[in-house]
Amino acid sequence: MKKAYIFLSFLFFSVVVYSQEGFQYYSKKNKVTIPFKLINNLIFIPLEVNGVELTFLLDTGVEESILFSLDEKEELKFNNVEKIKLRGLGSSDFIEGLKSSGNRVVFKDAIVDQNHDIYIILDEEFNFSGSVGIPVNGIIGYQFFKNFKVEINYLTNKIQVYNPTKMIKKKKINKYCVTDIVFHNNKPYLSSLFNLDSQNVQGKLLLDVGNSDAFWLFAGRINDYSFTKESFDDFLGKGFNGDVFGKRTKLDSFSFADFTFLKPYVAIPDSTSLANVKWAENRIGSIGGEILKRFHIIFDYKENKLYLKKNRNFKDPFHYNMSGIEINHAGLQWVQEEVNLNSILVTKNDDSYGVSNNNSDRFKYKFILKPIYIIAHIRKNSPADLCGLKKGDIIVSINAHGTNRYSLQEVNNLLKSQDGKKINFEVDRGNRRLKFTFYLKSIL
The missing domain is CATH 2.40.70.10 (Acid Proteases)
Structure with missing residues (x-):
């Protein structure tokens, strides 16, 4: 069960948004390479906002740039701030936010917008860093794509932004299937x-x-x-x-x-x-x-074109989370690690020496950082629910291994790995340490 960790595809604003000049290309190279992290099929890219390094989700389903989490980056300053109301997918009404104009946003010192609008969400609960296991500060979409041809390579985890004054070689383009895309509210659609x-x-x-x-x-x-x-x-x-x-x-x-x-x-x-x-x-x-x-993908917003070429992932089977639980990363904690020491006892008897091992000593000698994984949601009548796990349980170990062994991505992969696979969880619930066992079960 692939989780759509962010659903701002339907995002719209209660204020009228006017187009800005947008990002400009300041490199002599034919293309600029931007590395990204791929987590749960989502792309996270580094950028600078007013001189501060941040991480944003790349999302073709949003028009404007959104910021919602600064963590320890309080030094970030915004220009020309005004209050607005925002609304999008979900069951509630408008939420309060801010609009800031005149911001400088930079990718790799080569792709620069000197007058970038940013919409700031004030609700602290709107933060999906815990869902992906890395700090995420915001989302950027149409503004990143609109002035350039942008290639996404999911195998190398790299984005290529092409110089708008240059043409992509025909030899390269001829290997792709090209199809038209249409736009509504500056979001790309296949109409077919x-x-x-x-x-x-x-x-x-x-x-x-x-x-x-x-x-x-x-x-x-x-x-x-x-x-x-x-x-x-x-x-x-x-x-x-x-x-x-x-x-x-x-x-x-x-x-x-x-x-x-x-x-x-x-x-x-x-x-x-x-x-x-x-x-x-x-x-x-x-x-x-x-x-x-x-696919290898090239978006060409100016020409309303999408280029697609199969990559080696194309025939991969589809999987989903069979456990019924959603796990969030809730930070890090310092924990003591115990290490067994073999004490050596040396004795002297007349002119000879004897050596014996004393294994009774246990010495707590260091602390390590371990991720805190918490059960954020649990599906009724799922394997995890039926075995007794509950929302809010803090996971201590998975299959007898401490949580520091697993990234959140690896935990999610484990929970969709194989029908019938045995999963052992040890959790903290209040002041109790509890153990649970369930088996992954496919119901589709």
């Missing part, structure tokens, strides 16, 4: 005839780099198609205004352009979560990172 379970469906799908699922489909907006296969209710992630819930199911196949995907999982958000969405005409869903990571 799609094939769901051998049934043709006409509509638009948002190309959503900031959604980690394979597909999102909106059941009420797909004409003459119904989801008849087995499904289950699930927590889909956290949106702009609260938690997002819906169903998960599996298709036999899904096709667009020249590409067909077998047995993909899809998420179907419920109507409450979609209440605040401003719909693009004929929109039926989204294509997320679980699909996009199977």
Whole structure:
């Protein structure tokens, strides 16, 4: 079950946003390379805002740049600040925020916007760093893409931003499948005839780099198609205004352009979560990172083109989290590590010496940093729920190994690894240390 850790694809603002000149290219090279971290199919890139280094999620599903967490970067200063209200996906109403203009945003000292608008979310709960296990300060989307051809290589974890005065070599482009994209509120869509379970469906799908699922489909907006296969209710992630819930199911196949995907999982958000969405005409869903990571991709916003070439991930099977729990990274803690020492006792008897081992000593000699993993959500009647685990449990060990052995990505991979796999958790609940065992179970 791929988790859409961020669902700002539907983000819109209660104020009118006017286009800025945007990022300019200040390198003599034909392209600028930006490394990124890929976590749960999401792309995280380094940038500077007003001289301070930050990490942002790259998300084609948002128009403006959003900042929501500074951690220990209080020295960051903003220009020309005004109060606004923001609204997006989720079940709540508007939330308060700030708009700051005239900010300097820089990528690799070569891609620079001297007059960048940033929207600041004041709600401290809107912070998904815990969902991905690294500090994340904000989101950037359309403003990054609009002036350049941008290539994403999911295998090397590198983005190439091409000099807008140069052409990409035809020899390279000829290896790609090229398709047209259309824009609504500066977000890119495929507008096409799609094939769901051998049934043709006409509509638009948002190309959503900031959604980690394979597909999102909106059941009420797909004409003459119904989801008849087995499904289950699930927590889909956290949106702009609260938690997002819906169903998960599996298709036999899904096709667009020249590409067909077998047995993909899809998420179907419920109507409450979609209440605040401003719909693009004929929109039926989204294509997320679980699909996009199977390609080399070039976005060309100026020419309304998308270039796709299969990479070695293309035929990978689709997996989902079978445990029923969502785990968040809740920080780090110092813990004592015990080390067994072999004490050597030397004795003298007349002219000879004897050596013996004394293994009774245990010496606590150092502290280590261990991640704090907490159960943030648990699906009713899931294997984890039925064994007795609860929301709020702090995980101490997994399969008899301390949590410092695992990154959050590795924990999530373990929970979708194999039907029938045995998982042992040791948790802290209040003042008690408890042990639980469950088995991963596929229900799709």
